[in-house]
Amino acid sequence: MELSAVDLTKRYGSKTAVNRLNATLTNGVYGLLGANGAGKTTFMRLLCTVQRPTSGKIVLDGKSIWKLGERYRDVLGYLPQHFGYYPDFTALDFLLYVAALKGLDNRKAKKVSSELLEEVGLSGESRCKIKTFSGGMKQRLGIAQAMLNDPYILILDEPTAGLDPKERVRFRNLISAFSKDRIVILSTHIVSDIEFIAERIMMMKAGEIIHFGRPHEITSRISGCVWECSVPTSRAEQYTVSLNISNLRNEENGRTVLRVIADQPPVAGAVKVQPNLEDLFLYYFKEEEQ
Numbered sequence: 120m121e122l123s124a125v126d127l128t129k130r131y132g133s134k135t136a137v138n139r140l141n142a143t144l145t146n147g148v149y150g151l152l153g154a155n156g157a158g159k160t161t162f163m164r165l166l167c168t169v170q171r172p173t174s175g176k177i178v179l180d181g182k183s184i185w186k187l188g189e190r191y192r193d194v195l196g197y198l199p200q201h202f203g204y205y206p207d208f209t210a211l212d213f214l215l216y217v218a219a220l221k222g223l224d225n226r227k228a229k230k231v232s233s234e235l236l237e238e239v240g241l242s243g244e245s246r247c248k249i250k251t252f253s254g255g256m257k258q259r260l261g262i263a264q265a266m267l268n269d270p271y272i273l274i275l276d277e278p279t280a281g282l283d284p285k286e287r288v289r290f291r292n293l294i295s296a297f298s299k300d301r302i303v304i305l306s307t308h309i310v311s312d313i314e315f316i317a318e319r320i321m322m323m324k325a326g327e328i329i330h331f332g333r334p335h336e337i338t339s340r341i342s343g344c345v346w347e348c349s350v351p352t353s354r355a356e357q358y359t360v361s362l363n364i365s366n367l368r369n370e371e372n373g374r375t376v377l378r379v380i381a382d383q384p385p386v387a388g389a390v391k392v393q394p395n396l397e398d399l400f401l402y403y404f405k406e407e408e409q
């Protein structure tokens with residue numbers, strides 16, 4: 120199956136949140152990466168038919184997703200960025216409730232709910248009320264509810280927000296296993312969340328996709344612009360003001376190694392290094408992030 124956005128535009132008054140966006144997605148894990156305000160949530164809400172575009176369209180195998188309606192939503196799973204939970208529901212009750220809304224029959228709902236609770240590491244807490252859950256536990260429950268109908272298209276808006284490192288690893292493994300023969304789209308403003316699971320990165324800025332490709336393909340766009348250089352630790356602070364620094368590593372000899380994004384060598388003796396996604400992100404988002 121092929122999901123395509125064609126000249127997709129969404130305006131809120133004079134603000135253009137998604138600007139003539141074009142993208143074609145087939146099976147695989149896609150990382151939607153961009154600073155806050157880039158338009159990720161709006162794009163995802165359009166993909167989920169929660170919002171209508173101002174102009175342009177989204178088609179699944181050539182058919183408008185708005186015309187497909189229920190038939191489209193049957194194959195869709197969605198975790199919104201701000202998800203409303205029912206604090207007095209238990210984890211299991213909540214999944215059964217969402218399953219009922221999605222039209223699953225009772226027996227299937229029970230089976231799938233307990234399998235999913237197991238997969239997101241909540242089987243021990245299935246009968247605990249959601250109000251007792253940590254942020255990461257709620258987020259894992261949110262991911263589980265998005266997967267209840269075994270969706271062909273899974274859209275997760277900032278799914279790793281609030282997850283601790285162990286939960287992130289579990290999430291990565293879950294998505295990798297789930298994504299075979301499906302389309303999975305994850306948004307984040309944290310590069311390391313998707314660097315290892317996304318087969319393709321869509322980098323979004325000001326409502327447009329400015330890069331689309333495999334991680335190493337898109338990072339090659341800034342090859343020659345990432346440097347490492349060693350400076351006295353006492354002066355490292357002063358460099359952070361004038362340079363775009365993606366990493367800073369203190370060494371034991373009183374020196375600090377700076378990783379710098381710059382078109383020219385930032386200091387004498389700087390060595391060119393291979394760019395990674397984090398570098399690319401900083402290259403494009405320096406102003407917005409500060």
Ligand SMILES: Nc1ncnc2c1ncn2[C@@H]1O[C@H](COP(=O)(O)OP(=O)(O)O)[C@@H](O)[C@H]1O
Nearest residue numbers: 131134136153154155156157158159160161162
């Ligand atoms: N309902 C809305 N009304 C007005 N402006 C909005 C609305 N939703 C989003 N925006 C604006 O659209 C832009 C994109 O927002 P959003 O899609 O939430 O970006 P992201 O998820 O990448 O942070 C932002 O400038 C935001 O302020």
Ligand SMILES: [Mg+2]
Nearest residue numbers: 159160161200
């Ligand atoms: Mg968002």
